[in-house]
Amino acid sequence: MPRLPVLLTPLLLTSALAAPAPKLQHVFVFVLENHSLSTVLGNPNLPTLNRLATTYGYAANYTGVTHPSLPNYVAMIAGDTMGTAGDDPGQRFAGDNLALQLEKAGLSWRGYMQGLPTTASTADYAGAYGKKHNPFMLSSDIVNSPQRVQNVVPYEQFGADLSSGSVPNFAFLVPDVCHDMHGALNCLGRAALDRAGDTFIGTWTQKIMASPIWKSGAAIVITFDEGGGGDKVGGGGRVATIVLTPDGPRGKVSRVPYNHSSLLRTIQEGFGLPLLRGAKTATAMNDLFWK
Template identity: 60%
Template sequence: MKPVLTALALAVGLSAQAATSSPVPFDHVFLIVLENTSYAQAIGNPNLPTLNALARTYGLATTYTGVAHPSLPNYVAMISGSTFGSVSDDPTQRFAGDTLPLQLERAGLDWKGYFQGLPSTGWDGGAAGAYGKKHNPFMLSAEIAGSPARRAKVVSLDPLQGDLTSGHVPAFSLIVPDVCHDLHGAVTCPPGRTLQRAGDRFVKTWTDAILASPAWTGRSAIVITFDEGSDDAGGGGTVATVVVTTSGPRGVKSRVPYNHYSLLRTLEDAWGLPPLRQAAQATPMTDLFGP
């Protein structure tokens, strides 16, 4: 009987140790944010073959929600842990306080934002062509927008391929398509089916480039999510969220209720950063990223 008890005690001890050990830091995280598409509109959609293939192969959160309507407060929530009460897409809004980029800086880690259609580095205008500042949380942050050094890290999509080819990418990269490639669309974009295919091509282009990059090493992840869905679940609607990792789970569907605060909490935990605001109460997405 003693050997059985000893083995059981060892197993319990190892489980407790695993539960209390710190998560392994990420080498690189690439967050791609698409627009205004509910889970049921994305998963199983034949016009989104790349997104669905990644969802089947890697990890898929099936009950992940945005935290607000409309778009802008969801982007702000992803990096700050709060919507700050915003219920508007007004690009003149400015939000003060700590954010994930500032946390990373203090930890000696780098960050960068790649925004398709951004007219120039650190541009602070509201909209230009198919680019909208409402989808750029970095330029909505008072501490980033007010700092020339930080604004230099808010660039157009153009440098991304070169950064990936060289392997010189930051710990955290936020990648945001313009309104003609984010599945939402605008009056100036081609209609319906073309928009979905354009969005899926965007996902394919950049996930392929990331997976082929020297930066895809160690513990790295690509997260593809949407700002909000068409229903009101969780405050912002149920959306598909796909997690692609270098060595994490494969073929996993998680039914755990997650949201944008859960994603922020997951990144902060892994990098040893204190969770910001509502991220402190959120459940980390360990089953999709791995420990």
């Protein structure tokens, strides 16, 4: 696949800002791990991701906000790293975040974590699961609420919820380290890890799009927490981010600079929620959600 230019022009920025905010009903955000854009596009071990990038909407200038993993996950729901740094799963942050906002608005959310031992588990690590990839269990406002922690569930629950039509308005879907393409615990070799992550995404995007929930107002976002190696563009490196919608653009490449706060802003505006922290100044990704 040819390398795509990433230069921003006033026309591109005007187009992004002019696009209307999508009215969202269901959003599914998949988060993969530690791959810079250059290691995804054209990678023969990632046929699904490459096909989705060329078929639907693709952000060519999307970056993580920092290194390493944990603060990026926090930023996805809080619009800021909230003082977190490093991957210590014992960290906590307090304050409003997307989950609390959805709750206040009478909307539903759920974090589906592959490898999570049990619903509401506070484990730092368990097999191929790591809490550093679970921002909800890093939020003191969620961890300290017996009701809210019931929304943090093992990934297996997602299949059941999808089959029963009981998926939440916002689903945050995190594969374990054997399926997120990062590679840990010596699960698989490099190429096999990529293929496992690609297959994971292919399986679950197909299931979502085959369900009755896949209609106007639904969206799937596939992104990465941060770039790999020494990639520090935008703070966290340039990563592949793909947006799938049933009635949105096809074959769309956006070269507008986006990051995790941009995604948060898009989701907040789509659900009619107030903007938090970095989302207030970020550019919404409406050109990838809306024709």
